[in-house]
Amino acid sequence: MQKYIFSRLVQSLCILFGVLFIVFFMMQVTGDPVSLLLSRHATPQEVEEMREELGYNRPILIQFTSFVSRAVVGDFGRSFRHKQPAMDLIIERLPATVELAVTALLISLILGIPLGLISGSNPGSFWDVISRGTGLLGQTIPNFWLALILILVFSVNLGWFPSFGRETWHFMGLTLPTRSVILPAFSLSLFTMGQLIRFTRSAVLEIRSEDYVRTAYSKGIPDRKVYIRHILRNASIPLISIVGVQFGYLLSGSIYIETIFSWPGLGNLLAESIGNRDFALVQAIAFFSSFVVVTLNLLTDIAYGLADPRIRYE
Amino acid sequence: MAKILEVNDLITRFYTFDGVVHALSGVSFDLDEGETLGIVGESGSGKSVTMMSLLHLLPTPPARIEGGKALFYSNRNEQNNNTDPVDLLQLDKSGIRKIRGGKIGFIFQDALSALNPVMTIGRQISETLIEHLGMTVDEAKKRSIELLEYVGIPEAEKRFSAYPHQFSGGMRQRTMIAVAIACNPEIIIADEPTTALDVTVQAQIIELVQRLKKEMKMSVIWITHDLGVVAGMADRVLVMYAGSAVEIAPVDDLFYNPGHPYTIKLLGALPKIGEEGQHRLESIDGTPPDLLSPPAHCQFAWRCPHAAEKCWQAVPAAREISPGHHAACFFDFAARRP
Known part of the structure; x- marks a missing residue:
């Protein structure tokens, strides 16, 4: 197991280095950042001074090394727009995105896995049709469209939830979510939920007909225990990877959903910084999102190893 | 010799999209106490379907048992000394569950796929003991280790917490046998248990089952398409073809x-x-x-x-x-x- 974790760790570090490389050169190919910072009427001399000041006149390899050495300690420079370190802005926006992502993941788990289970254990039944329909809709309805419909129905007409913004509830030093998270989280959860329904269903369907399930029945184990011990346990292995990957995406922030609901999270920040061509900030968010995804993939791999002894002992 | 199992005119059909598959069209045979019955026939002749029908192990739908009787003369009925036969085909879910793994043990062909890959060997054996004999987890563990030793697995105590993929093919098949005999069954049904093994291991497994049969006074139904295996170990042989029993005879007579x-x-x-x-x-x-x-x-x-x-x-x-x-x-x- 240690060897397995170690090799995954090394792989993750390599990926992160690759991301830094791409993030750095991505900026190089989009043009000269100095021209953005100065007004259109700046003299060539002013441009040159600015370059000197920001270090853009040094050889590219030197620039890259210094970028990497600063990036590994979380320093991506200052946001041109906010005049603040980019990392600080991310940290500031992170709680909102985490709140949204965790809520969305919980909604999709609570709805997706039971629906998939019912569906997979009774293929062709009424509930199977309902679950498959929900799964298909979840994966095909554009979430920004659904978000607008939800606002129309639940905020404008019924008035149950606020239509935008994040409200929090402070209790004993903790910042707790309020109902304001429900609509954005539900819209965000839909795709993951659809995927979970479909994967749980097919995993259960496949494992139901495995030889070892037949063995379990031949031992006289009651159906319920066969489902829990033999089918669910094995079905959880493919589900772990989906949940890991999906949570990574959710945590990187959703541009659509956060923009529609004016949710003060990373997605919103990213949309704004792209609009402003705020390079330092875009780079920082891009790297941070990759970092989150890579870390979650690493955790997923470890969880995978824990769930499946065949991987653990290799 | 007293009969322990009597199957009469067993009819099983599969209702598929392509039509009705007449998997078994009236199979009859019987099994005596302490006897080894070999069942031979080519793939698709209904050998396995017959056995799975008896224990309600076929997926329904598409499978449907449409006729016949399977009388089981159990004589190890501790609760009441009732020797009236039960018709396995008429039992409800909980009734057949008590038979499966309890009075009739099943050994499957490919032990690698027939054992749960994410559950320890020990757990897979003790699960049966807990279910049928009402043992506690500790009692079941102790008994499982004894069973593992009994079927010839060295260092059984250490192997208790191993997973199937850490075992060799022969050891996995021995584990399957331990699962099948855990509750001291009266009948063992072995569905091609040696097909996936090489010849030396095959011989060991046959020997093991023969020994257990004698020591535990069980009857054995041995499904195979290897006539050599049948000649060596069966008392009687049932030949199946296209879903019917075409011949049944004492082994020497048949050969x-x-x-x-x-x-x-x-x-x-x-x-x-x-x-x-x-x-x-x-x-x-x-x-x-x-x-x-x-x-x-x-x-x-x-x-x-x-x-x-x-x-x-x-x-x-x-x-x-x-x-x-x-x-x-x-x-x-x-x-x-x-």
Whole structure:
């Protein structure tokens, strides 16, 4: 197991280095950042001074090394727009995105896995049709469209939830979510939920007909225990990877959903910084999102190893 | 000898999108106490389906048991000394559950896929003990280790917490056997348990089952398509073809005096020691009938070299051609032999 974790760790570090490389050169190919910072009427001399000041006149390899050495300690420079370190802005926006992502993941788990289970254990039944329909809709309805419909129905007409913004509830030093998270989280959860329904269903369907399930029945184990011990346990292995990957995406922030609901999270920040061509900030968010995804993939791999002894002992 | 299992006219069909598959069309046989019955036949002849039907292990739908009786004369009924037979086919879910793994143990073919890959060996054995005998986890663990030792797995205590993939093929099959015998069953059904193993391990497994059978006073049903295995270990042999039992006979009788043309052909297809490479192995022309639309005459007629007019008109019933030797053929081939 240690060897397995170690090799995954090394792989993750390599990926992160690759991301830094791409993030750095991505900026190089989009043009000269100095021209953005100065007004259109700046003299060539002013441009040159600015370059000197920001270090853009040094050889590219030197620039890259210094970028990497600063990036590994979380320093991506200052946001041109906010005049603040980019990392600080991310940290500031992170709680909102985490709140949204965790809520969305919980909604999709609570709805997706039971629906998939019912569906997979009774293929062709009424509930199977309902679950498959929900799964298909979840994966095909554009979430920004659904978000607008939800606002129309639940905020404008019924008035149950606020239509935008994040409200929090402070209790004993903790910042707790309020109902304001429900609509954005539900819209965000839909795709993951659809995927979970479909994967749980097919995993259960496949494992139901495995030889070892037949063995379990031949031992006289009651159906319920066969489902829990033999089918669910094995079905959880493919589900772990989906949940890991999906949570990574959710945590990187959703541009659509956060923009529609004016949710003060990373997605919103990213949309704004792209609009402003705020390079330092875009780079920082891009790297941070990759970092989150890579870390979650690493955790997923470890969880995978824990769930499946065949991987653990290799 | 007293009968322990009596199967009469078992009919199982699969309702598929392509139509009704007549998987078993009236299979009858019986099993005596302490006997080993070998069941042979080619793939798709209904060997496994017969056994799975008895224990309600077929997925329903598409499978449906449409007729027959399977009387089980259990004599180890501790609760009441009731020796009335139970019809396995009529049992409800909880009734059959008590039989499965309790009074009838099942050994499957490929132990790698038949054991749960993410559950320890020990847990898979003790699970049965806890379910049937109401043992506590600790008692079940102790008993499981004893069982592992009993089936010849060294360092059983250490192996208790191993996973199937850490075992060799032979050890996995021994584990399967330990699972099957855990609750001291009266019948063991072994569904091609040695097919995936190499010959030396195969011999060890056969020996192990023979020993357990004697020590635990069990009856064994051994499904295989290896006639050599049957010759070595079975007391009687049932030959199946296209979902029906075509011949049943004591093992020597079957090999020296086969009564059904299919059995004769099957035996002819065996290589003989000392004659390898001297002439081609015989094969049986044609293929088994399509069970989606089985013919209303002898299933073997179009492959049979002796098919006569009446073979194309009706399905032959099983006839006793010598004591204990039944064949489903209009002709008595056994009698023609010296």
